Amino acid sequence: MWILAIVNEKGGSAKTTTTVNLAAALAERERRVLVVDLDAQANASLWLGVTDEGQDLLEVLVGQRAIDQAIRPAPALVGVEVLPASRRLGNLAAQVGWGEFPQGLLRERLATVRERYDYVLLDGPRSVDLLSTNALVAADAALVPLIPETLAYLGLVAMDAAIQSVRPILNPNLEGPRVLRSRWEDRTLDARAVLAQTQEQFGPAILRSVVRADMAVRHAARAGRPVVGGPRSRAGDDFRALASEVEEWKASTQGGISA
Ligand SMILES: Nc1ncnc2c1ncn2[C@@H]1O[C@H](COP(=O)(O)OP(=O)(O)O)[C@@H](O)[C@H]1O
Ligand SMILES: [Mg+2]
DSSP states (O other), X not given: XXXXXXXXXXXXXXXXXXXXXXXXXXXXXXXXXXXXXXXXXXXHHHHTTOOOOSSSHHHHHHTSSOGGGTOEEOTTSTTEEEEOOOGGGGGHHHHSOTTSOGGGHHHHHHHTTGGGOSEEEEEOOSSSXXXXXXXXXXXXXXXXXXXXXXXXXXXXXXXXHHHHHHHHHHOTTOEEEEEEEEEEOTTSHHHXXXXXXXXXXXXXXXEEEEEEOOHHHHHHHHTTSOSTTSSOOHHXXXXXXXHHHHHHHHHHHTTTOOO
16 A cells, blocks of 8 residues: 655646546556645635535544544446545644644555555645645655646745654655656747756655647546546656656655556
8 A cells, every 4th residue: 555645736727637647547556545635725626526525534633523424435437436525624733733643644544444445645735834744744756747837837836845853853754756747848939948947956755657638638537537548648658657657666665566
């Protein structure tokens, strides 16, 4: 079992798209996948077909509900389970006491179910706060999607700083961050500038997979389904290649054991 946090401080940087499509591509490879939605806007939950509120991550974090009673099969994606978010998640900091290691809540809650899955994908919030810290403390590895915009690059820099500060005491084994070029268009000036900066600062951490900008993603998002599993598309192929690279990454951190 491996917990991968998909994080970038910048909203709109393809976190949710990456989470949902990577989940679909891993499920195609017959991996057991749980998606945990950490964004109060609950986009991933909606995308996975969850339409009700309640029985969600907030209740699990604050101890009102056992995690088993909140995880459910994703109505819209066969083979994937989901622990949904709700708007109330935005109040997390107000609802937990500061005395009881609140940065470690998610890690603690996932401990009882983690062995049921090959992958737990955490769809990160658009902020560096108690929730994103919970994701980084719970995770085995961090993946930062990077769209070719300077603000997204700054989001990567902020996440890297957050990771560096979490690692020494709260999660010494945290891998990464690795960088996924997303919604990528090679030929634009912005992409070249962002890539040059990223290579300079994060060179070896850049994944070889690239998810190209593809209208198929937007069409699929509008229809509320992943591109993986839909009609053949460039982005669908890219997410499958990503799933394969993520499996390699996981295996390399676990002494070559790939399952
Ligand atoms: N490869 C892609 N090609 C085209 N559009 C994309 C691609 N990846 C993401 N998008 C679009 O970019 C927007 C932001 O993506 P989203 O995953 O919601 O970001 P975040 O979760 O980081 O806020 C969405 O409208 C999504 O459909
Ligand atoms: Mg999102």
